[in-house]
């Protein structure tokens with residue numbers, strides 16, 4: 001490891017953030033699940049604005065949505081690595097990919113439950 005690898009630079013951090021933004025772009029362009037998450041995110045934001053949920057409820061909703069996006073991003077990265085490491089069918093890769101996909105499903109189910117807990121009463125109050 002040389003000095004340039006060790007030194008902290010603003011440009012280095014900026015470059016690193018650019019890579020992360022490119023990664024998010026890749027997720028949005030290539031992953032069909034990400035399109036569903038984007039639609040759900042837009043729906044939640046519209047519903048939240050319409051029904052006037054509280055600041056604390058916004059925090060919970062943001063955390064729930066972020067959990068789904070993070071799970072999807074990690075699952076996608078994992079799938080890409082699997083495809084390089086084992087392009088042919090492998091029973092253990094199947095298990096690994098299925099478990100990673102399960103993480104996305106778990107976070108999505110949790111988010112739907114949170115959405116129902118927050119929005120059912122909020123919509124009832126809004127319609128009353």
Ligand SMILES: Nc1ncnc2c1ncn2[C@@H]1O[C@H](COP(=O)(O)OP(=O)(O)OP(=O)(O)O)[C@@H](O)[C@H]1O
Nearest residue numbers: 031033079086087088089090091093094097098101
């Ligand atoms: N190399 C492999 N070996 C064994 N099983 C695999 C392999 N690649 C994919 N699979 C199986 O196919 C399923 C789908 O894999 P794939 O990589 O297409 O992801 P996906 O769930 O379709 O996600 P996406 O829609 O984001 O592409 C996996 O969950 C796994 O069960």
